[in-house]
Amino acid sequence: MAKDQTGFSSFRFCCWFLVFFFALSSIPLLYWPCFFGYGYSYIQMTTSNKNGSTNLLRFSKAWNHLDFSSQPPQRLLKIALFVKKWPDENKAGGLERHALTLHLALAKRGHELHIFTASSSNSSFPLYPHFHISRPTAAGYLDQAVVWKQFQAENATKRPFDVIHTESVGLRHTRSKNLKNLAVSWHGIAYETIHSDIIQELLRNTTDDPVKSPALSERMKKVIEEVKFFPNYAHHVATSDHAGDVLKRIYMIPEERVHVILNGVNEEIFKPDVSKGSAFRSNLGIPESKSLIVGLAGRLVKDKGHPLMFEALQQIFNENSTFRDNVIVLVAGNGPWGTRYKGLGSNNVMVLGPLEQDQLAGFYNAIDVFINPTLRAQGLDHTLLEAILTGKPLLATKLASITGSIIVSQEIGYTYAPTVRELKKALYKILEDGRESLQKKGRFARKRGLKLFTATKMAAAYERLFLCISSDEKQAHNYCMYQPQ
Ligand SMILES: *[C@@H]1O[C@H](CO)[C@@H](O)[C@H](O)[C@H]1NC(C)=O
Numbered sequence: 001m002a003k004d005q006t007g008f009s010s011f012r013f014c015c016w017f018l019v020f021f022f023a024l025s026s027i028p029l030l031y032w033p034c035f036f037g038y039g040y041s042y043i044q045m046t047t048s049n050k051n052g053s054t055n056l057l058r059f060s061k062a063w064n065h066l067d068f069s070s071q072p073p074q075r076l077l078k079i080a081l082f083v084k085k086w087p088d089e090n091k092a093g094g095l096e097r098h099a100l101t102l103h104l105a106l107a108k109r110g111h112e113l114h115i116f117t118a119s120s121s122n123s124s125f126p127l128y129p130h131f132h133i134s135r136p137t138a139a140g141y142l143d144q145a146v147v148w149k150q151f152q153a154e155n156a157t158k159r160p161f162d163v164i165h166t167e168s169v170g171l172r173h174t175r176s177k178n179l180k181n182l183a184v185s186w187h188g189i190a191y192e193t194i195h196s197d198i199i200q201e202l203l204r205n206t207t208d209d210p211v212k213s214p215a216l217s218e219r220m221k222k223v224i225e226e227v228k229f230f231p232n233y234a235h236h237v238a239t240s241d242h243a244g245d246v247l248k249r250i251y252m253i254p255e256e257r258v259h260v261i262l263n264g265v266n267e268e269i270f271k272p273d274v275s276k277g278s279a280f281r282s283n284l285g286i287p288e289s290k291s292l293i294v295g296l297a298g299r300l301v302k303d304k305g306h307p308l309m310f311e312a313l314q315q316i317f318n319e320n321s322t323f324r325d326n327v328i329v330l331v332a333g334n335g336p337w338g339t340r341y342k343g344l345g346s347n348n349v350m351v352l353g354p355l356e357q358d359q360l361a362g363f364y365n366a367i368d369v370f371i372n373p374t375l376r377a378q379g380l381d382h383t384l385l386e387a388i389l390t391g392k393p394l395l396a397t398k399l400a401s402i403t404g405s406i407i408v409s410q411e412i413g414y415t416y417a418p419t420v421r422e423l424k425k426a427l428y429k430i431l432e433d434g435r436e437s438l439q440k441k442g443r444f445a446r447k448r449g450l451k452l453f454t455a456t457k458m459a460a461a462y463e464r465l466f467l468c469i470s471s472d473e474k475q476a477h478n479y480c481m482y483q484p485q
Pocket residue numbers: 049051053481
């Protein structure tokens with residue numbers, strides 16, 4: 001108890017200190033920690049020195065909180081990217097979407113980009129950025145010997161590479177070992193996955209002895225393996241605050257080599273547009289009288305939590321007529337659970353199938369709240385960020401990446417422990433809170449999202465990191481120091 005009180009007063013002190021500090025210096029460090037009890041938002045003020053500049057490599061929060069110039073930098077880089085697969089515009093999973101959004105933005109800012117990726121056919125690659133295509137291995141990975149040869153050949157031309165970026169293990173640790181000017185982005189690490197394993201094991205609801213589960217002991221081995229080989233990458237980018245913490249604490253990577261840069265999504269596409277939203281609703285024939293439109297989007301598979309969602313909705317529609325009369329659930333995306341949702345209650349649930357990006361923007365505008373029941377604890381889900389930029393509040397599973405970086409307070413949305421009972425409780429709460437309260441949360445979410453989760457902010461943060469770790473150490477140093485504007 002006594003300890004709690006001390007904690008609280010030093011917390012209050014922190015708030016006053018920050019407000020004071022903020023007023024004096026107009027340093028744009030966010031003062032979120034004053035308002036939110038959870039999340040990874042604590043600022044380590046020690047990173048600033050006397051003249052007010054901050055060593056970025058030691059900055060412990062997400063770089064998204066900082067302000068970077070929108071002007072392209074004076075120094076343009078030659079960048080190598082290793083990514084297992086280059087996506088077709090819209091049909092991409094998280095990692096590939098990230099690579100596409102980020103590197104097209106960097107190319108647009110004038111950097112010279114070389115993308116080393118695998119494809120079984122080489123028909124549809126654009127001329128720029130430069131693509132170096134190879135055949136994937138049988139397991140679907142990059143053929144390391146081939147891509148390394150391609151890389152060496154390009155590096156031996158007039159201009160060697162300034163910096164190397166690999167999406168996950170695109171470039172294997174055996175090759176990355178001695179490269180100082182390299183950063184790897186992680187979109188899911190084994191330690192995070194343990195949480196998903198626990199949830200799945202509990203949801204199976206069997207009397208089998210969990211100790212005998214081979215999958216669980218395999219996971220522990222995988223974690224140990226990662227802890228051993230991760231240090232072979234010079235710099236690590238965590239895409240959530242939680243992953244950053246795990247990399248430093250559990251994986252024991254030195255702090256100045258772990259950097260948090262949260263994902264961003266295209267703010268030109270995902271933005272509030274009332275008329276787009278009503279057009280989307282009327283196209284579907286949704287009556288104005290419905291007081292709550294709820295949206296689900298993404299792959300409709302088990303590990304995205306759809307069995308749980310299905311069960312919760314089924315029970316609620318059966319037991320509560322208010323819910324039945326007022327709520328419409330829109331389900332976008334494809335996967336086996338699409339067909340099951342269809343059979344759930346024809347008047348309340350509409351299954352839309354996969355949507356193109358522009359339709360997806362309409363979808364987010366049409367709904368009152370976005371639900372992501374995912375049980376995958378890895379990475380940072382893009383759909384949540386798209387909904388936020390559209391100005392919609394969220395309901396999502398209590399996973400550390402989500403509560404630590406996205407739904408950091410009730411002002412942004414709702415979180416629940418992944419059981420049917422808790423999910424139902426959250427759904428009832430949404431109905432009780434109603435549209436007006438949800439709109440207020442949505443506006444708050446967008447305000448925060450515009451600062452943190454735009455593709456522009458993500459690209460600017462990566463650009464700064466790349467400039468800072470690039471091979472020209474003399475020039476790089478300046479870019480590692482951050483002067484608040
Ligand atoms: C601020 O101080 C650091 C060393 O503490 C120095 O490297 C940096 O150049 C200084 N920046 C300015 C703008 O004076």
